[in-house]
Amino acid sequence: EPEVTQTPSHQVTQMGQEVILRCVPISNHLYFYWYRQILGQKVEFLVSFYNNEISEKSEIFDDQFSVERPDGSNFTLKIRSTKLEDSAMYFCASSRTGGRAEAFFGQGTRLTVV
Amino acid sequence: GQNIDQPTEMTATEGAIVQINCTYQTSGFNGLFWYQQHAGEAPTFLSYNVLDGLEEKGRFSSFLSRSKGYSYLLLKELQMKDSASYLCAVRGEDGANNLFFGTGTRLTVIP
Numbered sequence: 001e002p003e004v005t006q007t008p009s010h011q012v013t014q015m016g017q018e019v020i021l022r023c024v025p026i027s028n029h030l031y032f033y034w035y036r037q038i039l040g041q042k043v044e045f046l047v048s049f050y051n052n053e054i055s056e057k058s059e060i061f062d063d064q065f066s067v068e069r070p071d072g073s074n075f076t077l078k079i080r081s082t083k084l085e086d087s088a089m090y091f092c093a094s095s096r097t098g099g100r101a102e103a104f105f106g107q108g109t110r111l112t113v114v
Numbered sequence: 115g116q117n118i119d120q121p122t123e124m125t126a127t128e129g130a131i132v133q134i135n136c137t138y139q140t141s142g143f144n145g146l147f148w149y150q151q152h153a154g155e156a157p158t159f160l161s162y163n164v165l166d167g168l169e170e171k172g173r174f175s176s177f178l179s180r181s182k183g184y185s186y187l188l189l190k191e192l193q194m195k196d197s198a199s200y201l202c203a204v205r206g207e208d209g210a211n212n213l214f215f216g217t218g219t220r221l222t223v224i225p
Contacts (some may be wrong), residue, residue: 004156031211035213042201042216042218043201043215045212045214048212056211098211099144102162103213104159
């Protein structure tokens with residue numbers, strides 16, 4: 001069964017460092033998303049991406065965040081200068097279309113900023 | 115703003131039926147999803163409602179009333195493996211595809 005894959009599964013970084021989280025969405029999917037979940041809190045939307053551009057973003061997704069689809073398979077989230085409060089589980093998701101199509105989530109990258 | 119409310123925790127007995135409620139107030143409505151999330155794992159899709167009424171899928175059913183801003187997830191013949199968090203998520207405005215999640219309901223199934 002096709003699945004969304006994310007790497008790494010865990011990342012520890014020092015405050016102020018840049019991190020890149022990587023995702024390979026399901027191959028015939030057209031919409032890609034990043035969500036995050038701070039420990040014990042709800043899943044929060046960060047950004048959606050369609051047709052090689054950002055289609056929606058939340059207020060969390062400020063200038064320190066960026067997304068890129070560098071080739072036909074990868075979808076990355078970059079955090080330029082990490083802060084302690086960026087520590088969370090980051091989920092990548094993809095859906096075949098918009099509308100009623102469900103989003104399939106990857107297993108997540110647990111980011112710890114120290 | 116977007117406001118999605120669910121009970122924080124529920125406990126039910128193996129073999130029983132449990133109903134998990136979700137109420138929402140969002141700027142626009144374009145469908146409601148239920149996801150299951152085991153601790154430390156990714157959310158996995160359970161059901162989708164966009165029209166009023168009941169959608170049944172095996173042991174799981176989901177109901178929606180758009181006029182009341184209300185949904186529930188019904189789990190029948192509970193099994194121990196159903197112990198997980200159940201997330202209610204709303205797709206808001208027309209043309210938008212992002213989901214707004216509730217805080218999730220942690221269900222514990224006991225023998």
